[in-house]
Amino acid sequence: MNRSLRNLFMGLVVLFMALPLLVVAGVSLNGGQQLRFPPRDPSPRWYAELFxxxxxxxxxxNSLVIATSSAALALAIAFPLAWFVWRYHTGYGRLLYGLGIAPFTLPPVITALGFLxxxxxxxxxxxxxxxxxxHAIFFVTLPLVTISLGLAAIDRQVIEAATTMGADEPTVFRTIVLPLVRPYLISGYAFAFVLSLNEYIVAYMVAGFTVETLPIKIFNSxxxxxxxxxxxxxxxxxxxxxxxxxxxxRFGDLPRLLGAWSKE
Incomplete structure (x- = not known):
């Protein structure tokens, strides 16, 4: 495939993926309360209505409180677990890691029914x-995987050198491990936050209409x-x-955070 055909193909793929977003964005600008595209009497009035x-x-x-808190809780669960599995290589540590990724691998409706x-x-x-x-349990897989990738990238010889020089475990953790893994902590939190903000099935099963998040509000509307x-x-x-x-x-290694290993 020559370059022109390749560019044309990729352009069509991008257009196909972006078209639904363009339609939704156009519909949001309708002047009246109607479902039309292209929008009629374009106006930003509905953006003001939201706020x-x-x-x-x-x-x-509700959505922001749940997303912010659940992402923080997921991070608080994932970080010690990832650190323990990476540092000590125990059999039951691997079992705990498997349990950590299990909620995200099951069909969401099954997990949501269990929570219900x-x-x-x-x-x-x-x-x-x-x-x-x-939400924290459901999305704990995301920070668990990203933090595990960050820990796997640490050269163990650096840890051994610090230990040889007299650094104890807390010092090694504070001065070496934590600075190196910090970008992965932030990324794991961001992944969990965004997906929690958009999550519907678990929120609906657990809270029903008592705690109305934005996805539930859309369904109700x-x-x-x-x-x-x-x-x-x-x-x-x-x-x-x-x-x-x-x-x-922009500031991190997104392919690696998504699971790609760097080429040696």
């Missing part, structure tokens, strides 16, 4: 805390008729994801 309507603001606040049963029995179904914990605010929310989600992953790509 002025109390029900949408409450859903936005557990929190109902525990008497916490419908609480925001249950939603935060469920669809039951009572279309409003372009839903398209606005989709555009905001996409822009936020592009911003976060763009920063990771």
């Amino acid at each position: 002025m309507a109390e029900d949408w603001l409450n859903a936005l606040a 049963v557990f929190w109902t029995v525990a008497g916490w179904h419908g609480s925001i805390l249950a939603t935060i914990v469920s 669809l039951r009572y008729g279309y409003t372009p605010v839903m398209a606005v929310v989709a555009v905001v989600f996409v822009l936020l994801a592009v911003l976060i992953f763009g920063l990771i790509a």
Whole structure:
């Protein structure tokens, strides 16, 4: 395939992938409360509606609280686990690692159903805390994998040299391991945050309509008729994801964070 055909093919692929986003962005600019593309009487009024309507603001606040807290909790679980598996190579450490990636490998509806049963029995179904914990467990795989990649990139000879020079375990961790793995901590948090912000099935199963996140709010709004605010929310989600992953790509090694190993 020559260069022109290759460029044409890639351009068509990009257009095919971007077309739904372009349509949603256009729909969000409709002047009236209607589903039209190209937009009729273009206006940014629905963007203001998202940040002025109390029900949408409450859903936005719930989503941000859940995403921020669950990503932090997922990181707090993943980092010690990844460190333990990397440092000590025990058999049960590998078992714990497998359990850490299991929630993300199962079909989401199966995991969500398990959370539903557990929190109902525990008497916490419908609480925001249950939603935060469920999201943290569901997305713990992301920081666990990224942190494990960062730890695997550390030269163990550096650790051995520091130990030989008299550094104890906490000093090695604080002065060598933590600075080297910090970008992977940030990236793992960012991955968990973005996906938690957009997650619907687990949030719906655990909280129902008691804790209304933005994805749940969109679903609820669809039951009572279309409003372009839903398209606005989709555009905001996409822009936020592009911003976060763009920063990771700019200041980090995005291919490696996604699982690619550097060539020697």
